[in-house]
Amino acid sequence: MNPALAPARWYVAESRAGDATRSVRLGGTVTPTRRLALRWLRRQARRFADALDPDPYAPWVPAGALHPVTRAPQRDAPTELRAWAGSWREHDYALLRLADGLPYEFVARDALAWYGLVVRPVAGGW
Numbered sequence: 001m002n003p004a005l006a007p008a009r010w011y012v013a014e015s016r017a018g019d020a021t022r023s024v025r026l027g028g029t030v031t032p033t034r035r036l037a038l039r040w041l042r043r044q045a046r047r048f049a050d051a052l053d054p055d056p057y058a059p060w061v062p063a064g065a066l067h068p069v070t071r072a073p074q075r076d077a078p079t080e081l082r083a084w085a086g087s088w089r090e091h092d093y094a095l096l097r098l099a100d101g102l103p104y105e106f107v108a109r110d111a112l113a114w115y116g117l118v119v120r121p122v123a124g125g126w
Contacts, residue, residue, distance in 0.1 A: 011030070011036070045084055049085070
């Protein structure tokens with residue numbers, strides 16, 4: 001297809017969270033490129049992970065407020081969000097889906113809640 005004849009495409013990225021009874025939209029953006037949309041989602045994933053499971057040595061945490069704990073090796077939402085944010089393989093897969101005009105979604109779950117990151121193409125400009 002001639003790129004000059006292709007419709008302009010924008011991307012909507014959203015973050016959501018919820019539990020068994022409700023869903024809440026946490027944020028969203030509209031970007032002109034799929035890479036910018038994924039960059040925004042990566043920042044959201046890191047932000048959620050840091051809010052759910054902060055580093056006790058982070059500069060914003062008051063001294064002595066948090067202590068590191070040893071956990072059994074298991075996947076929890078903050079761990080899954082951090083892993084997704086750092087996975088270039090997953091991002092390449094998302095870029096390919098978006099290039100084909102398909103949406104991409106990632107959901108991290110733990111015992112009480114879920115956190116979703118979604119990006120989808122939309123035709124036309126905003």
